[in-house]
Amino acid sequence: MKIGFLDGAMLKKAFIGAAKLLEDNKEEVNALNVFPVPDGDTGTNMSLTMKSAVNQILNLKEYSAGKVTFAASNGSLMGARGNSGVILSQLFRGFANGLKDKDTVDTSDLAEAFKLASDTAYKAVMKPTEGTILTVAKGCAEYALDLSKEEKDILVFMEKVIKYGNQVLNRTPDMLPVLKQAGVVDAGGKGLIIVLTGAYNAITTKEDISLESFQKEAIEAKPTIKHIGTSDIEFGYCTEFMINTDEKDYDDFREELIKFGDSLMVVGGEGLIKVHIHTNNPGQVLEKALKIGELNDIKIDNMRYQHNHIMEHGPIKDLGEVDKQEKEVKKYSFITVSIGEGLDTVFKELNADYIIPGGQTMNPSTEDILNAIEEVNGEHIIILPNNGNIVLAADQAKELSDKRVYVFPTKTIPEGVTALLTFDLELDIEENLQNMEDAISHVKTGQVTYAVRDTEIEDVKINKDDIIGISKGEIMSIGDDVEQVSFDLLKNIVDEDSSLITIFYGNGIEEEIAFKLSEKVEEEFEDFDVEVVFGGQPLYYYIFSIE
Known part of the structure; x- marks a missing residue:
């Protein structure tokens, strides 16, 4: 099979395939965390960012190459999580700018878009580090530009770009010593190769790819709930929606909406605008929006009703912005x-x-x-x-x-x-x-957690389930007893310039155990003030603050 160009429908399929393969392999990416601690989340963050991109693509009514990539760009921009997710969103932003206004794309278009994607991501990071996802993106882009001069079959083109990208990925440990010490390749770079591979696989198959995993998921920050009366809620309807529009300058539209309520947010551009407002007239707001484009993802919540429900029954699932x-x-x-x-x-x-x-x-x-x-x-x-x-x-x-x-x-x-x-x-x-x-x-932070895999860092062997103490990106103590590892960590990081040690004990640590540790610490550091505070944090037995 030979493919000379991709249209919007094929690009839509490619993005879905990329998101699906990344979701299926996110734990493999998570496991590439340099430290063997239970917070490796690069794969999870990239997968959630991809899902947000796909959700916006699914809202489109028509699928040109330019519209699909801009929907992916805007979706990933708003849904970006973690550094890896933000960089991925910037790659999509540059990619979309490279394919602007195009109905179909060939290998030359893709190569130029890859290059613009890489340039955009590099500019978004204040101090770019080689040996990361940025390096893999740049390597793929530079190779794609040379390859596109001769190769016009998109399948062969993508296959060779992915193969070269894997070679760059395998060289990342030579660029970042910390990767070599841990015996892993860069997690973000691995995630990017999975994205490209998923897109390639989707294009090569004639089967439809299931959209079941990518239906709209409301993942919103849950505000702190305060005891307020409904009379304090001046504007009762939390109104959110997306506008598919060709409008370039939407400052006038924003000004028109201001008079309808507060908590106004109008962001986006290049074909997609997100609107959020608290208002008493959601219908009038929607009428204004219809004048500049088609509406999607309309969500209207009665905040007064939600407040009363909370006071009587406790929080509602996916409450959103009640506070x-x-x-x-x-x-x-x-x-x-x-x-x-x-x-x-x-x-x-x-x-x-x-x-x-x-x-x-x-x-x-x-x-x-x-x-x-x-x-x-x-x-x-x-x-x-x-x-x-x-x-x-x-x-x-x-x-x-x-x-x-x-x-x-x-x-x-x-x-x-x-x-x-x-x-x-x-x-x-x-x-x-x-x-x-x-x-x-003047603040030092110490954290105590456990190892999720066997590894060796700077000639120190760490076994799965070992208790480890970490400070400033270094493993400072290892053992099989939480309190002893915690005590050893403090002895390694406390110095004569410090005077206060605060112990935040986590979820699963009993108060009595935390105070026993503090007594031991007070005996060791007689001239220090030692405070014990319930933190309730997951994954980390203790967090120490040394000032």
Whole structure:
């Protein structure tokens, strides 16, 4: 079989095939995490991002190559999770720009789109690192450009590009020493090869690919529920929808909607716009939207009804955006990412306005963070990701918002707690950000978890189910006893410049056991203040903050 071009229907099939193969193999990608800890989520994040892309494709009424790729771009943009998901969304963004306005594409078109995809992804990362998904994407793009000059059969073209991409992937350990030490290839790069392979497999088969796994899934941030009266809910209907449109400039449309309610969000472009608004007149809002395009994914929730239901029966499944922030605009609003009942309580007590559930193994999407931004009313909005794998999604949400948003790139829970403790409401934003940066530079984080596989890192053998203590990306202690490994970890990271040790104990650790550990720590570090706090975090027995 020889194929000279792809039309929109074939590209739709290719994206579905890519998403399906990635979903089927996401655990293989997750297992490539450098550290053998139970939070390898590259495959999961890429798969969820792909599903969001496919969901937008399925909403299309007509399938030209350009429209399919732009739907995938917009869907992945809003659904991107983790650094790998954000980079994948940027690859799709560049790919879509390369195929703009095209009905069909040939190998030359694909090669140019691959190149633009790679360039776009590189620009999206502040400090690109070779030996990652970026390297694999660039290698495929450069090879595709040369190959397309001679090869016009798309199947042969893709087969050779994937084969070359695998060769680049297998060289990633030579580019990143940490991969070589762990004996793995780059997880994101592996995920990208699976995406390309799934697309190729879909094009080669004459069978329809099941769409069962890719029906619309509502994965939204669950806000913190406050006890408020329904009279405080000025605009009662949470209204969301997508517009398929050729409209390029939608500022006027946004201005028209402002008078109908609050919590307005109008983002997207290039053929697809997402709208969110709290209003008392959803019908009038939809009428305005129909003037610029076709509507999809319409969702209207009665927030007053939902509130009463919660007060009487507890939360409703997939409640979404029920929480109503204070009407008046504050000078500062804080959004923080947290996972664990105790950690949530800590952040609430430190005046966090909005808590996005997430962390290890559960990275929130760009849309989750964007929804949080729209729900708070600060003149300045500060986001604390508290996880290095959430920073890029937060940055992407910031770029999509019209509000004054600052992503303060905290990479651990202790850094997030310290940042909030340092913040002074009387100071201006620039001085606060500088003070927060200075403060977290003096914070050390230790984490205790377990190994999910056998491995060897820097000549140290680690067996599956070993207890391991980690700090600053290094394994500092190993053993078979949680308390002993925790104690050894602290001895390795506490220094004379520190004076306070906070122990956040996780879900499954009894309070009595945590206090026994604290007594041992107090005996070892006599001049230190030691605090014990219930964190309730999963996967990690203890999180330590050393200041």
